Amino acid sequence: MKRAMTIAGSDSGGGAGIQADLKTFQELKVFGMSALTAVTAQNTLGVQAVFPMEVEAVAEQIQSVGEDIGVDALKTGMLFNAEIIETVAEKIKYFAWEKVVVDPVMIAKGGASLLQQEAVSALKDHLLPLCLVVTPNIPEAEVLTGMTILSHDDKKEAARRIHALGAKNVVIKGGHDLNTNESVDLLFNGADFEFFSVPRIETKNTHGTGCTFSAAITAQLAKGLTVYDAVSVAKEFIHAAIGNSLNIGQGHGPTNHWAFNREKGRLATWHG
Numbered sequence: 001m002k003r004a005m006t007i008a009g010s011d012s013g014g015g016a017g018i019q020a021d022l023k024t025f026q027e028l029k030v031f032g033m034s035a036l037t038a039v040t041a042q043n044t045l046g047v048q049a050v051f052p053m054e055v056e057a058v059a060e061q062i063q064s065v066g067e068d069i070g071v072d073a074l075k076t077g078m079l080f081n082a083e084i085i086e087t088v089a090e091k092i093k094y095f096a097w098e099k100v101v102v103d104p105v106m107i108a109k110g111g112a113s114l115l116q117q118e119a120v121s122a123l124k125d126h127l128l129p130l131c132l133v134v135t136p137n138i139p140e141a142e143v144l145t146g147m148t149i150l151s152h153d154d155k156k157e158a159a160r161r162i163h164a165l166g167a168k169n170v171v172i173k174g175g176h177d178l179n180t181n182e183s184v185d186l187l188f189n190g191a192d193f194e195f196f197s198v199p200r201i202e203t204k205n206t207h208g209t210g211c212t213f214s215a216a217i218t219a220q221l222a223k224g225l226t227v228y229d230a231v232s233v234a235k236e237f238i239h240a241a242i243g244n245s246l247n248i249g250q251g252h253g254p255t256n257h258w259a260f261n262r263e264k265g266r267l268a269t270w271h272g
């Protein structure tokens, strides 16, 4: 049994954050663990309140998991402030964890800030150099690089710049690119560019897409897949989850974490 940890915020509505991550880990048949960075009061309409954890609480959760159970791969999501980012980076170094996926969560769909503005430099300086994969959406890639992204060439240039910050692999997600019928994600490993392109699904129920996608990459890395293969499976997983999204709540409903296995008729194997 492979073990995956999410270091992220709680979404009371269950569509994003650690809830989405743990559902994804379970569906992809890895043992899921969590270190909570913040509690959000949140639903499909938006984020009503944010309560960050004390840094000691974040550090202790990671320590407890690391020194007993162990971690085959981990992801970070909402980290909220510079102190939490620095604490997480220290723990990753302490345990010498290498399969680290950073989802640089900044702003929720409804516009709420999930990362303080002054924490962006901590993310760039302390966390990106430690990660195997970073998964910014287009607005996050623009913040990380200071450039505007309109075209595929812009995505490539942004990926180069983020790679230069120390991230070994960069996935720029295309969910926010509304000018095309395709949803195109770009993977850059420092040498080659790969585009993952699927038809865009027309739905308002896309709450938690980024969390689910990065959790799926993490689960596949925990099982020993290459970065390219992990991203390929994650793209299939999120496509099925959006294509069968759940029309619950009055706003942006969640994606459907069961859909990938149901569509594939997959048998439950530890490695599948």
Ligand SMILES: Nc1ncnc2c1ncn2[C@@H]1O[C@H](COP(=O)(O)OP(=O)(O)O)[C@@H](O)[C@H]1O
Pocket (backbone or CB within 6 Å): 136, 137, 138, 173, 174, 175, 176, 183, 184, 185, 198, 199, 200, 201, 202, 203, 206, 208, 209, 210, 211, 213, 235, 238, 239, 242
């Ligand atoms: N409407 C859509 N149709 C198909 N794929 C989508 C759609 N929206 C997002 N995705 C995919 O979901 C994943 C998360 O992307 P994105 O929504 O950009 O992230 P975030 O939730 O961090 O803003 C990416 O693989 C992206 O291509």
Ligand SMILES: Cc1ncc(COP(=O)(O)OP(=O)(O)O)c(N)n1
Pocket (backbone or CB within 6 Å): 008, 009, 010, 011, 016, 017, 018, 040, 042, 077, 078, 105, 107, 108, 109, 110, 114, 206, 207, 208, 209, 210, 211, 212, 252
């Ligand atoms: C607690 C928490 N973490 C992360 C997010 C952002 O999730 P994301 O997958 O980017 O989805 P949207 O917010 O864009 O729907 C969140 N909302 N809450």
